[in-house]
Amino acid sequence: MITLSSSTKKQREIPYSKSPSLIQQISFVLDPITYLETEVVRLGEVFWAYAPMRAIIAASPEAIRQVFAKGDDTFGIVDNASAKFILGGEGSIGLVSGEEHIRQRQVLGPAFRGEHLKACSELVCQVTRGLLNGKRKIVMEEVAQTVSVASILSLTFGSIEGERYQMIAREFTSQIEIIESPLKALQLFVPLLRFFSGSWGKWQRSRKIFFEEVAAETRERRQAGMSDRGDILSLLIKEGEPDNRIYSQVMTLLYAGRESTAYTLAWILYWVCTMPIVRHKLLAEIDSGEDYMSLPYLDAVIKEALRIYPPAFIFGPRVTKVPFKLLDWELEPGTVVFPCPYLIHHRKEIYPEPKTFRPERFLERQFTPYEYLPFGGGHRTCIAMALALFELKLAIGTILSEYNVELADKRPVRAVRRGAVLGPERYELLVERR
Ligand code: HEM
CATH class of the missing domain: 1.10.630.10 (Cytochrome P450)
Structure with a gap:
């Protein structure tokens, strides 16, 4: 039996796009990068998407750490x-x-x-x-x-x-x-x-x-x-x-x-x-x-x-078998989660000027397995x-x-x-x- 703490939110509270699901699916299939980059800016580091199935996209190192653990x-x-x-x-x-x-x-x-x-x-x-x-x-x-x-x-x-x-x-x-x-x-x-x-x-x-x-x-x-x-x-x-x-x-x-x-x-x-x-x-x-x-x-x-x-750019879907706490949200069994390395690899606070090809960044510092994956x-x-x-x-x-x-x-x-x-x-x- 899982008791929800006061900071735990329901999975339906995870931000989601108002675009029709079919439009999202087509965008994801035809131009996944534009789709994912647009949604992460609008919705934040964890959001619902149709990619192409209804799933939660995890673009935060901490969320990925929790999934991989x-x-x-x-x-x-x-x-x-x-x-x-x-x-x-x-x-x-x-x-x-x-x-x-x-x-x-x-x-x-x-x-x-x-x-x-x-x-x-x-x-x-x-x-x-x-x-x-x-x-x-x-x-x-x-x-x-x-x-x-x-x-x-x-x-x-x-x-x-x-x-x-x-x-x-x-x-x-x-x-x-x-x-x-x-x-x-x-x-x-x-x-x-x-x-x-x-x-x-x-x-x-x-x-x-x-x-x-x-x-x-x-x-x-x-x-x-x-x-x-x-x-x-x-x-x-x-x-x-x-x-x-x-x-x-x-x-x-x-x-x-x-x-x-x-x-x-x-x-x-x-x-x-x-x-x-x-x-x-x-x-x-x-x-x-x-x-x-x-x-x-x-x-x-x-x-x-x-x-x-x-x-x-996005890993194979993982589906929860049991209730699972992802950051502040309590996921129900049967929820699909996609860890998204592309979005993590383009986070400005981890990789300044993320669109620039700059190998030196790997000589200057080390990244955790949840920042670089x-x-x-x-x-x-x-x-x-x-x-x-x-x-x-x-x-x-x-x-x-x-x-x-x-x-x-x-x-x-x-x-x-x-x-x-x-x-x-x-x-x-x-x-x-x-
Ligand atoms: C630059 C090259 C490669 C990259 C970036 C890459 C990336 C990945 C990633 C991200 C996964 C995990 C996917 C997930 O968790 O859903 C994976 C799994 C896997 N890769 Fe690679 N891969 C590469 C080359 C290869 C090669 C050359 C082979 C085989 C000769 C291979 C065989 C596999 C297999 C069999 C798995 C599944 C492992 C499992 O489920 O336990 N990969 N790869």
Whole structure:
């Protein structure tokens, strides 16, 4: 039995917008940043929104601290049919909770540590060079996505040599295209639209091939007794995971990792090209010959890129299972809360001039895990944070030490919704060997 203190307010007293819910939903889908920034100014750091479901947006470090401090006893996962569909079933690490979630993190965790990352490093440099060599003009995000998929596949399968891995990468890429376009993605929610769309059939075919290839690889490894290679597939086989869960996990890692890392890399090169002082400082460090992993300015540039436009600009919805006190408000069970790192990262009192790209802020002071949270927090923190940072450092170091890069078009690049995440508009780079 919960007794409300005199300072506790009911959840219906949380500020909310008077705009019609449909308008809010459309604004959130089409231009989430303008929507969230407008509402936070009007309503304050905790407010009701339609994003696109009715939910509380938490944009205060203290509110985030309170949410992250609680586990699955307090917050559950919103049952999301389209996420299950995209990720190939219910077994994905992103969709399970409680004991099963802890177990899956324990199974997958070792693959994202130490020696496995090192094994991936040569590959990242090799793939990056292969994509840039001999080219004059490149679409930055395509290069970044290819590097990102190669590193995830290498960690998952232990290798990317051979037709099978290329096929898996190709079929995954063609599946993700449907999520990228808001109009095509509507088919996930409105099944009737699938009858009128050629892309649906294409998507289904891609999924089938992707699944068959992952299944064939799993079968061959099981038959050959290959379960001790340390890659993710081997770990899952060793754990006795069924095929459908293996498929779902591989799909989840690709979805979770490809865009976020690729867009961050694309942003960093954009900032380098538009800010001569950043380029100058970064090159001085990279050309020093020190290990890329120990360069403070490079680290600060990556942190600042993830601050200003965190790909996961809003985290997955958490739904209260029990009454929960958020700041002064008593939330009822069944209330959906979205922690919003984008709004936290743009608070002026934490980050003066928040719209300015200024890596030095990360050299001047430390931020708490509730002030700076591009990789999430609590028990759902990104499992691949070390991999993502490692890969970004290697890719930037390789590109800037070996090539001169310039924007092909000097127009500013905006941050836009790219599927479920935030990314730069597509842009081109001119590349030339240094
Ligand atoms: C710059 C790159 C990345 C960023 C900014 C990022 C960000 C995040 C964030 C914010 C979360 C938590 C979401 C939430 O709490 O709702 C998360 C979870 C996750 N990320 Fe990442 N991520 C990145 C790269 C990757 C990569 C490369 C992979 C896989 C290879 C990956 C796999 C995952 C998985 C599996 C989860 C779910 C963890 C769980 O539920 O326990 N991420 N990521």
